[in-house]
Amino acid sequence: MSLHEVPILLHRCGDCPIRHRAVCARCDTDELSTLEQIKYYRSYQAGQTVIWSGDKMDFVASVVTGIATLTQTMEDGRRQMVGLLLPSDFVGRPGRQTVAYDVTATTDLLMCCFRRKPFEEMMHRTPHVGQRLLEMTLDELDAAREWMLLLGRKTAREKIASLLAIIARRDAALKLRDSKGPMTFDLPLTREEMADYLGLTLETVSRQVSALKRDGVISLEGKRHVIVNDFARLLEEAGDDSDGGLPV
Amino acid sequence: MSLHEVPILLHRCGDCPIRHRAVCARCDTDELSTLEQIKYYRSYQAGQTVIWSGDKMDFVASVVTGIATLTQTMEDGRRQMVGLLLPSDFVGRPGRQTVAYDVTATTDLLMCCFRRKPFEEMMHRTPHVGQRLLEMTLDELDAAREWMLLLGRKTAREKIASLLAIIARRDAALKLRDSKGPMTFDLPLTREEMADYLGLTLETVSRQVSALKRDGVISLEGKRHVIVNDFARLLEEAGDDSDGGLPV
DNA sequence: TTATTGCTTTGATTCAGATCAAGCGGGAAA
DNA sequence: TTTCCCGCTTGATCTGAATCAAAGCAATAA
Known part of the structure; x- marks a missing residue:
């Protein structure tokens, strides 16, 4: 796994092509080396649950290969998917430790994880990462709203x-x-x-x-x-x- | 309008009561004075459109009194509300200038607006605001996902x-x-x-x-x-x- | 080779919510 | 006062998707 392939999302700049895998020249590399130190990989088999709703999640992660889903479930078993994670997508929530939905690997899945605490500290040191994360979260919110139109009216x-x-x-x-x-x-x-x-x-x-x-x-x-x-x-x-x- | 009632959301700290209206003692006040300089108020009548989907939005804002909605519309007129803004809620998207849905005042509405450019600059200077905004956006995303369960399965x-x-x-x-x-x-x-x-x-x-x-x-x-x-x-x-x- | 298993398709029937259609009630204008 | 209007309720009917029920198909195990 080359270094270039890993912290894809955290380091792409606003005007670089959306899914490029190389580290953008305009990003400084301090963060990169920090990230290198706190990252580790986890892999899951198809069907395996990455984390259950309500559990503690002590890392944030980005999907390297494979597909994961976020789902919410009612007591009687009705299920609604609320997120679909494809390669290069990000999961996790700096600033909150429990997660509000199940995360499941639907195919074999490789995730690049960062321990939450040091990740948060790094975020506080380097606002650039926080800004990028805000941007990504806003994109996700837009996608969720599009999805709401689909669910409600199509x-x-x-x-x-x-x-x-x-x-x-x-x-x-x-x-x-x-x-x-x-x-x-x-x-x-x-x-x-x-x-x-x-x-x-x-x-x-x-x-x-x-x-x-x-x-x-x-x-x-x-x-x-x-x-x-x-x-x-x-x-x-x-x-x-x-x-x-x-x-x- | 007292100063205390305005930038509510931008200044509340993680462990303060959720909707308190006073400025938290733990927040520094530099940002407050900056915000004071770039803010202005706008009011809308019930039924008035604040901004149309696709329009340029050159401000971010928080609702002071009244209620606004975010809606998406299909060509044939089917409508889905995708956001409900109550007093103290935030609208707007630092880093992107156009908006992807209609914002409408459903009651008489007073908003406290901040010009987008200087707001963004202020955000870059004071990471605290950006972090707070990320937190708020993640909360909104969680709410959107709860809403998706409602739309899809209830x-x-x-x-x-x-x-x-x-x-x-x-x-x-x-x-x-x-x-x-x-x-x-x-x-x-x-x-x-x-x-x-x-x-x-x-x-x-x-x-x-x-x-x-x-x-x-x-x-x-x-x-x-x-x-x-x-x-x-x-x-x-x-x-x-x-x-x-x-x-x- | 024949079972078994997990996913998928297809058919028959039902039902929750949409659609179509009146009618109600309270507030504002005449 | 009457009229109009707008938001709301209620009723009758229709329909798209759910539910219930059987098979089909491809991959793996026996």
Whole structure:
């Protein structure tokens, strides 16, 4: 694991390409060496719980590879996903030690962790990191609000199209390809996880995915590999104005 | 307007009571005088739009009196509220100039604004403010995630009970009363606004409010004044574990 | 090779909430 | 006073998604 690949998020500058993996030249490197000292890696198997709601979380972390979800659960078992962590995303909450939702690895997962206390101290010393973290949190809040529109007002078909568009765009960004032309990606979620994301049942998810396929918006190879035949059409189906919201 | 009543949020410390209005002794006062220099007040009438989605927002602000909402709208007019701003809440996004949703005054509204540029500069000088802002943003994100569970998985009755519980609790905090015993408050939202908050239609809101009244969970005086007969019962109806989530 | 298991699809039926449609009640204007 | 208007309630009906129930399919184990 090269040093360049690790503290991606903490060190990217505002005007650098969103998912680049190299450390930006404009960031000073003091923080980098501090981070090096307090970081460690943890890996989880698919399905393993990283941390339970209410537990103490004595680290903050960023996802290196794999996918994790944040979910909330009601006593009777109803579940709602409230966050989806893809590579380079950040989890954890400097300044609060308990976490309010379950964090689960949905695929094999490698996280780069930083012990919370020294991380917080470092944050106090170097405001740059705190500012970057504020920016990231505000982006996350914007994404959450977009998601609220989806949950509250979109139809099942629109929800599915929206989710596919989000994953397609993030996947494209990760691969450093542009968002034009036919896109292709592997769904990182089961039907049930998609349902938890969208506030639907897994049967409805299955039906609507089939419907989008039948209507030629997407094609499938196997259950998981998706080909987006026309991204603009997909966005239209998603009911999104403009281009589907924020840069993700 | 006394100086003490203004930059409430920016200056409260982590362990001070949540909604206190005096400036905490542990905060240094340099920032206060800076803020004094760059602040101004704006008032809006009920129904007036503070700012449209996509517009430039050259200030950040905190609500002094009245209520504002953040809403997202689809082209066909479907609306979802994504934020509810009560007195002492903060709006605005240091580091980004356009806003991604409509901000509307639902009652007469007084806001204490700070010009964005000098505010950002002040933030860079005094990390304390940035840290406080990060903390507030993380709280807002937690609230948004609670809201996502509501939108995705709760029944209409649970949604209404949840909203009433949220308003009752915030109102009690504002009045500095404790949350025990019969609570009483004026609904600050119309049925339609409640519907936009909850992802329902106004007819369903009306029916479920009537149902909670019929079942003795709440009483009404007129359309707007609500008496919560038993707060614990209300929380139970809301389907919330523990006490309904986060401190608001 | 045949089970087993976990995910997925598809079909039949039900139901919570949306939609359509009156009607109510209180406050402001005439 | 009457009229109008706006926010709210209530009723009748419809419908999209949930629920209940069977199979299908692919990968792994036996």
